[in-house]
Amino acid sequence: MPSAAAILHVTRSAVGKTIARLEARLGVALFQRTTRRQLLTEEGEQFYLQCREALERIREAEETLQRGKDEVQGRLRVSLPVLFGQRCVAPLLFRLSQRYPLLKLELHYSDRQVNLLEEGFDLAVRIGSLADTGSLRARALGEHGMVLCAAAEYLRQQPAPQTIAGVERAPYPRLSAQRPATKMATV
Secondary structure (H helix, E strand, O other): OHHHHHOOOOHHHHHHHHHHHHHHHOOOOOEEOOOOOEEHHHHHHHHHHHHHHHHHHHHHHHHHHHHHHHHOOEEEEEEEEHHHHHHEEEHHHHHHHHOOOOEEEEEEEEEOOOOHHHHHHEEEEEOOOOOOOOOOOOOOOOOOOOOOOOHHHHHHOOOOOOHHHHHHOOOOOOOOOOOOEEEEEOO
16 A cells, blocks of 8 residues: 555655644644554544535535536526527527436527517527627627528419519508517526
């Protein structure tokens, strides 16, 4: 069995002096010394066991903190456009929440631009151009094109518009992109 000096890569004399200083500070003998060996005293045994427990608690505390850094956890408030958020982003976030069960998602669906700082959001996904974000970071995730579609039956009854003005004059139900905000907490 290797000695403390060998494990610590110091001389036996250095270990002996360190123990002597500790005993002087504690005011108690930790070892019974003979010319051939050293044995722990009752106080030394008690001190050793308590120190070992303390070191174990420190190691556990360090592991807990490290695990907290390695594991995604906490609440994430996300603002999403209604249709795009429900159809495209929410399924991705659901998979993310399954991968990281300690992550709690709060999804807020609204087509209006939210103020992340004032409204307490961590993240917002938006379609279109952004106003000045000030101190916030923004990045394009992709490009999104829009198309105008018509049913074949509609086009048999009405001539297909050839210009934007023709689209604006065409008799069809108009849908607004502005929807009331809805909020849903998930996972």
